[in-house]
């Protein structure tokens with residue numbers, strides 16, 4: 466088994482408070498991979514420094530995961546993280562051309578930070594290591610490592626969607642970006658849809674030869690493997706959290722506050738891609754159509770703030786505060802509010818308890834690479850009396866989770882209709898759906914995901 470060098474923008478060891486799901490799936494997944502293979506996890510500390518010295522901070526967590534992080538200068542954070550990664554690539558790759566910013570400085574900052582990361586991590590790479598790079602922050606990193614003489618097997622995994630070719634063409638220098646990506650030996654996507662869009666681009670815009678059976682792209686004499694590897698949750702680890710006193714207390718706390726009412730839950734980073742205003746519109750539509758049921762239902766939305774320096778994120782927060790306020794203003798009574806909107810993160814134990822206490826899980830992103838909250842919600846259910854998952858058909862997870870109630874997250878009517886179906890669903894049907902969903906959640910877990918990708922990388926000739 467090869468040692469791993471994992472590189473991602475965010476490095477998060479388990480002690481950090483906040484759900485793996487709500488933080489993004491990446492943190493939980495990579496901890497699991499490193500616990501198993503050993504190695505090092507390299508990334509940004511999340512801290513700012515006046516002047517980058519090249520200093521690397523190494524730490525080993527209680528679980529034995531070693532991290533190595535660097536601080537970034539203010540201009541780098543602005544242009545690379547807030548800029549190109551989260552104001553250009555993130556919106557574009559989530560099909561939001563209306564929010565995509567094309568600033569020259571952002572692109573330059575992105576290139577500069579990728580170069581800086583390559584130089585900083587280079588000395589940590591040993592000859593037999595498998596190097597595994599994550600996400601849209603680091604598409605050119607493999608190319609920069611090759612320039613520095615790295616001949617190791619290099620893998621890349623994209624945690625977010627890959628956009629249709631017509632959208633990607635709106636990105637200046639799109640061709641350069643995709644060509645650098647092809648310096649990796651293996652590129653993984655969350656599902657077949659994102660993979661198909663990527664292959665379409667390579668074939669039609671770069672003139673690459675594609676072997677769809679093998680999952681390979683050949684360009685200028687170089688072959689790159691491109692396949693779908695749907696990420697899962699760290700199932701056993703998560704289930705163990707459910708056995709703790711904290712999980713049980715959280716479940717009790719929520720149930721006693723809800724009393725006889727049915728609780729629905731949503732857990733998402735506060736991000737415009739998650740479809741939160743549309744979700745609240747769907748709930749308001751349900752209340753409008755069924756006023757007699759308003760007093761029987763409570764919706765809990767947990768939404769830890771995210772990327773707060775970016776205007777589009779500040780805007781979505783204001784929109785949500787206004788919508789939650791409107792719904793509650795019109796429908797609350799002295800002893801009840803239909804929507805509880807909470808801007809903070811919870812531990813995985815607490816989230817397990819909350820999921821279990823809620824008879825409906827609402828996961829309705831407008832576009833999402835995968836979405837692990839959907840999988841965590843299913844895992845946390847009582848198999849003898851499971852809740853119902855309402856899932857956006859535009860979440861990557863929908864491909865594997867066809868037994869959820871699949872909805873169009875843009876349509877308040879569709880969301881309202883499915884809330885009613887979920888509320889009225891007989892126990893037999895809930896159990897039958899849950900029995901099928903739990904199979905993919907349990908079997909297609911994060912350890913299998915890691916093994917598949919690392920196994921494929923190790924199997925490649927060097």
Ligand code: F6P
Pocket residue numbers: 474475488489490491492600624625771772
């Ligand atoms: O899953 C996508 C992702 O961007 C991860 O790379 C990241 O860890 C997570 O969402 C949270 O975003 P951020 O690191 O910008 O807070």
